[in-house]
Amino acid sequence: MGQEHTTWITYDDRTAARFLWATILWGIVGMLVGAWAALELAYWPANAGQAWMTFGRIRPIHTDAMIFAFSGNAFFAGLYYSLQRLCKTRMWSDALSQLHYWGWQAIIAATAITLALGYTQGKEYAEMEFGIDIAITLVWVLMTVNVFATIAIRRVKHLYVAIWFYIASILTIAMLHVVNNLAIPVGLFKSYSIFGGVQDALVQWWYGHNAVGFLLTTPFLGMMYYFLPKAVQKPVYSYRLSILHFWSLIFIYIWAGPHHLLYTSLPEWAQSLGMVFSLALIAPSWGGMINGLLTMRGAWGRVRQEPILKFFVLALTFYGMATLEGPLLSIKSLNLLSHYTDWTIAHVHGGALGWLGGMVFAVAYYMVPKLWGRPLYSQKLANIHFWIATIGILLYVCSMWAAGLTEGLMWMATTSDGLLKYPQFIESVLAVKPLFWVRLVGGTLYLLGTVLCLYNLVRTTAGAEVRDERVMIQEDQHIPAKTMHERLEGRAMALAVFALLAVIIGGVVEFVPAFLMETKVPTVTSVRPYTPLELEGRDLYIREGCYNCHSQTVRMYHKEELRYGPASQAHEFVYDHPFQWGSKRTGPDLHREGGRYPDMWHYKHMLDPRSTSPGSIMPAYPWLLEARVDREMLTAKVGAMKALGVPYDADTLKDPKKSYGDQAIQIVGRLAQDGVIVSSDSELIALIAYLQSLGKLETKSTLGANNP
Amino acid sequence: MKKDQDKDIVRPYVVDGIEEYDNPLPSWWVGLFWGTIVFGLGYLLWFHVMKKPGLDAELTAQRQAFEEQKQALQAANGGADSLEQRLKDPKAVAEGKAIFATNCAACHGQLGEGSIGPNLTDDFWIHGGGPDAIVATVTNGVPAKGMIAWESTLGVQNIEKVVAYVLSLKGSNPPNAKAPQGDEYKD
Numbered sequence: 001m002g003q004e005h006t007t008w009i010t011y012d013d014r015t016a017a018r019f020l021w022a023t024i025l026w027g028i029v030g031m032l033v034g035a036w037a038a039l040e041l042a043y044w045p046a047n048a049g050q051a052w053m054t055f056g057r058i059r060p061i062h063t064d065a066m067i068f069a070f071s072g073n074a075f076f077a078g079l080y081y082s083l084q085r086l087c088k089t090r091m092w093s094d095a096l097s098q099l100h101y102w103g104w105q106a107i108i109a110a111t112a113i114t115l116a117l118g119y120t121q122g123k124e125y126a127e128m129e130f131g132i133d134i135a136i137t138l139v140w141v142l143m144t145v146n147v148f149a150t151i152a153i154r155r156v157k158h159l160y161v162a163i164w165f166y167i168a169s170i171l172t173i174a175m176l177h178v179v180n181n182l183a184i185p186v187g188l189f190k191s192y193s194i195f196g197g198v199q200d201a202l203v204q205w206w207y208g209h210n211a212v213g214f215l216l217t218t219p220f221l222g223m224m225y226y227f228l229p230k231a232v233q234k235p236v237y238s239y240r241l242s243i244l245h246f247w248s249l250i251f252i253y254i255w256a257g258p259h260h261l262l263y264t265s266l267p268e269w270a271q272s273l274g275m276v277f278s279l280a281l282i283a284p285s286w287g288g289m290i291n292g293l294l295t296m297r298g299a300w301g302r303v304r305q306e307p308i309l310k311f312f313v314l315a316l317t318f319y320g321m322a323t324l325e326g327p328l329l330s331i332k333s334l335n336l337l338s339h340y341t342d343w344t345i346a347h348v349h350g351g352a353l354g355w356l357g358g359m360v361f362a363v364a365y366y367m368v369p370k371l372w373g374r375p376l377y378s379q380k381l382a383n384i385h386f387w388i389a390t391i392g393i394l395l396y397v398c399s400m401w402a403a404g405l406t407e408g409l410m411w412m413a414t415t416s417d418g419l420l421k422y423p424q425f426i427e428s429v430l431a432v433k434p435l436f437w438v439r440l441v442g443g444t445l446y447l448l449g450t451v452l453c454l455y456n457l458v459r460t461t462a463g464a465e466v467r468d469e470r471v472m473i474q475e476d477q478h479i480p481a482k483t484m485h486e487r488l489e490g491r492a493m494a495l496a497v498f499a500l501l502a503v504i505i506g507g508v509v510e511f512v513p514a515f516l517m518e519t520k521v522p523t524v525t526s527v528r529p530y531t532p533l534e535l536e537g538r539d540l541y542i543r544e545g546c547y548n549c550h551s552q553t554v555r556m557y558h559k560e561e562l563r564y565g566p567a568s569q570a571h572e573f574v575y576d577h578p579f580q581w582g583s584k585r586t587g588p589d590l591h592r593e594g595g596r597y598p599d600m601w602h603y604k605h606m607l608d609p610r611s612t613s614p615g616s617i618m619p620a621y622p623w624l625l626e627a628r629v630d631r632e633m634l635t636a637k638v639g640a641m642k643a644l645g646v647p648y649d650a651d652t653l654k655d656p657k658k659s660y661g662d663q664a665i666q667i668v669g670r671l672a673q674d675g676v677i678v679s680s681d682s683e684l685i686a687l688i689a690y691l692q693s694l695g696k697l698e699t700k701s702t703l704g705a706n707n708p
Numbered sequence: 709m710k711k712d713q714d715k716d717i718v719r720p721y722v723v724d725g726i727e728e729y730d731n732p733l734p735s736w737w738v739g740l741f742w743g744t745i746v747f748g749l750g751y752l753l754w755f756h757v758m759k760k761p762g763l764d765a766e767l768t769a770q771r772q773a774f775e776e777q778k779q780a781l782q783a784a785n786g787g788a789d790s791l792e793q794r795l796k797d798p799k800a801v802a803e804g805k806a807i808f809a810t811n812c813a814a815c816h817g818q819l820g821e822g823s824i825g826p827n828l829t830d831d832f833w834i835h836g837g838g839p840d841a842i843v844a845t846v847t848n849g850v851p852a853k854g855m856i857a858w859e860s861t862l863g864v865q866n867i868e869k870v871v872a873y874v875l876s877l878k879g880s881n882p883p884n885a886k887a888p889q890g891d892e893y894k895d
Binding site for chain 1: 716719720733740741751762766771781811814
């Protein structure tokens, strides 16, 4: 009343600018690694015979770089820029902002290096070992404190929709990260997930699916609600829609994880929940898309000239497409055809290159001129970037759709006698190999576009400095809240608590029954643990990232059984910490690999895959023959497994080296009969032992029976 | 016709220059929202409350249908000719060669000379050298030795063709032949 308070404040724009550079630079690195991985699939010798460059090692570097470095840094850039302006206050602590920035970059660098060296937890998108996980947790906490403190000292009572999305994203990622990475350390660079088998699968895909949801989707929806109306200078289309799609999106998203596990030994009710919640996700997702597209009403004429708007349209279009495609692929019968094929790869790249990339570049082209106080160096170049990127996406996605359909149809094709038409897996690999080249061209074009973007931004900012914007703030006008939700928008803590509840419920309802199930699974009596030699081999299988190309679960479908053997059952995986079901079959499933071939076959196959499988695109692994296993680690390894409930007997626990040597010498003997001399300490021996144990852990066979 | 713009009501809250309309939800969106939820509830009721047959039942039915088809094919196989006659059919030998190259050569060598698996061109057989025994070995495999059971991959007829080809290799003395393994078999 009467007396108007005005204050001058200066935003911290340098942090946002730093995160933006990190986004583009790490993005280029991550895309380059992705393009190289694509090259290796088309032309296997591209790994140059280096262990650290093989597909199994660099694919996780690519995915984690795109998720944590490209998208993560982009989220932080948008967060620091918009949060201060929406709260009308500088970030609470400059020191925390700095720690967050440098901590995050250190985590990314450490991740890339350790993954190249083979230190991995073997869980997709959560590959980094426990030390890095702890660092992520700490940095995330620092960031969370800074963000919430900034919200607490805000000068605008009303929390704008963008902030709801930021709060939900930050809290949910914290929850997913901590739970999924719970592990028992074995030495400095190795750990075993506390979850095993089916339970681990459930937790991992709860994490994996929602990492997509809350690191690649909700932060960017929040950013859309800030940057899109700013760029088009039009009001947001519908406040009501934003409320409904926000709450329904975060509540429903969490439940959908099991759609990654359809037709597996996961209990069928959990699979069904995954499917129906995925379908229910279409409308909440599209709510975001229509609110974005309709906000652009009256601005469509400007799309022709303005690259920023072009990238927003690209992002929203691909968001709409990917969020329809995903639920459709979650329908059990369609998933049967699409899962484990390149269709999944097409799907994620539609989302990553179209939606995420589109958002990142729109925001980058918007923010840079504002931050440096200069017009963009070249609108023309930005438009060229847009067209190169779009052509790149289309080539990428269409080639992978074609490849995925080809694989799915070939795997399921039968003759009139009811037999597989293409019984050898390699037939489908050779059929789609030309499409791998098309994908490489598409991905490379997209990378080139990003390099153009970097050039454009460097030229824009050359010789200038980021100007921390200084603004005059008038005291917030008090507008009484009329509805329940408006009251909630004035209370950050209450909003955060409700958001957290919304994302906790789905996980609890799915986890509790699935974890109680353990008591019903016939474990100790009919399944034996991995021997120390097999366990060591399993660690090597994880180190080399075999799960990036090979699944380990025969799905509950007869054509799968024809190809691989009896459908996998839940109890067979009970000692798998972590589970290794994978998500893509670039090579065949391996769960029934044990005993399928003689040891000599594996020896030859690992040293030269093409000698046993002509046309194979698998890399050769000659270093496994030379490298020696450190037997001193065995006691700690079986000890950690025992702590997780794996019933090792006293002798094994006391002296795992003896069991190791006894079993290794048998394999060495069989190989010697076939004319090759291998040291019993060779890593190759351990890996062969593990491969021969796959699907053979049952002491009382129930193969061919159905799951309970 | 009323223009969209006429309905737009701007909300009083304006933050950093961003305004919001409070437009009603598109009706097709509301329909989609509730439609998918109702479908989901119906689906869960059907399969998990009313316990209608799900994936398990589907798999069991598929297995049964496959067994029946297999038995019918076995019963119809060969007609009046004996196994020995069928294995001497030149057409079977020719077709068996292609099947061998795709499926067997990786372990037994392109010419059957043996490599990871035993030599198939000599007179020595680990699991019996009679036509019946060889067909049985290929059909059921020898899991302990890493020989795959080919029954569900190749089927009755193709197994006979590939065995016909293998028998035609006898005495071919290919280069780099693996040393004999198993017992000598004489016709």
